[in-house]
Amino acid sequence: MPDVRERAAPLLKLARRHREPVVVQALRSAAAATIAYVIALHLSPEKAPLTAPLTALLVVQVTLYATLTNGVRRVNAVVAGVLVAIAFSLLVGLTWWSLALLIVASLGVGHLVRVDEYVPEVAISAMLVLGVTTVGDTAWARVLETLIGAVVGLGINLLVAPPVWVEEAGESIEELARRVRQLMLRVGEEAAGRTPSEVAAERLHEARRLDHDIVEADAALRQAEDSLRLNPRVREGVLHRVVLRTGLDTLEICTVVLRVLARTLTDLAKEREPEPLFPEETGATLERLLSEIADAVVSFAVLVTTSVSANADAAESRLTAELRQAAATRDKLAQLLLDRLQQDARQWQLHGAVLTEVNRMIDELDTEHRSQRLLEELDRATREDESRLPRVYRLRRRLHGWLRLPERLRRNRRGRSGRS
Structure with a gap:
């Protein structure tokens, strides 16, 4: 028995390591980033749509709850930054003083839309979009790539359910x-x-x-x-x-x-x-x-x-x-x-x-x-x-009601057949 346990110890250690947060996070993030990049190559007009894998990499978290909350906030941050960049490009263009105003305005907008830790992402998105020549095409391409990365990151956790810790x-x-x-x-x-x-x-x-x-x-x-x-x-x-x-x-x-x-x-x-x-x-x-x-x-x-x-x-x-x-x-x-x-x-x-x-x-x-x-x-x-989530709980009650509906119908049928 001791020999068997000693031989099986490395396998048990390897099995436990596959459930460690670092390993799970690395595998899920790599898969999400790769899939998002492949999809963005076919849908985005950019030659190297790196925003999609970057978004997927930032959106995917160890837990499904964190993925949902981070995905929504990150998409909001990127879209807000793109809109700020479009407004500045139409009004003043890119200069040293407009860059300073852009950063201040982007950070302010980030707090207004309540993206929490993604407030700097609003300013980053605005600067990246404002720094290119064809602002309009790049802006909407960046929004598209962000949506692709967020959807892929969410899909990874839906298809490959994260572990329960x-x-x-x-x-x-x-x-x-x-x-x-x-x-x-x-x-x-x-x-x-x-x-x-x-x-x-x-x-x-x-x-x-x-x-x-x-x-x-x-x-x-x-x-x-x-x-x-x-x-x-x-x-x-x-x-x-x-x-x-x-x-x-x-x-x-x-x-x-x-x-x-x-x-x-x-x-x-x-x-x-x-x-x-x-x-x-x-x-x-x-x-x-x-x-x-x-x-x-x-x-x-x-x-x-x-x-x-x-x-x-x-x-x-x-x-x-x-x-x-x-x-x-x-x-x-x-x-x-x-x-x-x-x-x-x-x-x-x-x-x-x-x-x-x-x-x-x-x-x-x-x-x-x-x-x-x-x-x-x-x-x-x-x-x-x-x-906090009233709509989710109302939907859950309806689902439970629908699942119990066939049982109630069977009971009603048995009751009618007994009376007849």
């Missing part, structure tokens, strides 16, 4: 959860003994550095959310988006609470140095509690990123059991801290902060709390999508 986003979320777990385990181990303030401060810096992992996970999730929008391969895109987004938000909250906990332990280490942070039994209980919460964080990430219902049920059962055990350990820690407070009231506010912070993480990971938030976010996301 949910799996990659899930891996990023799980990796974030494992990093949180490792740091939480180290914090718990050190809190159970004599922790120098320098060591506690280093754990605080590590907790702050988790922000970079959150940014990376958020970028991967944004790509996954774009790949789910308007993708014909996805049936419940809104649900997938909401599940992943709320899961990442919960992990981010746990990361913030862990950073606050690390700061509390750092302050406690400064106050009690060279004494231990907690008595032996209290420190051991806190270490065990943080270990249980750390395991629950990973189980939560697995639950969020699991798509198969059987695996999701197992992950939810495991998470529920871990949170139940963590709640029992928390209650024991609360009693120990209360007993300690009755004997020694020093740093009582820091001890209370520790209990508050671990309790906050348990509440955030609670399955009932998550279910309620999922329902709220799902309703909100559905309302936002409907308000």
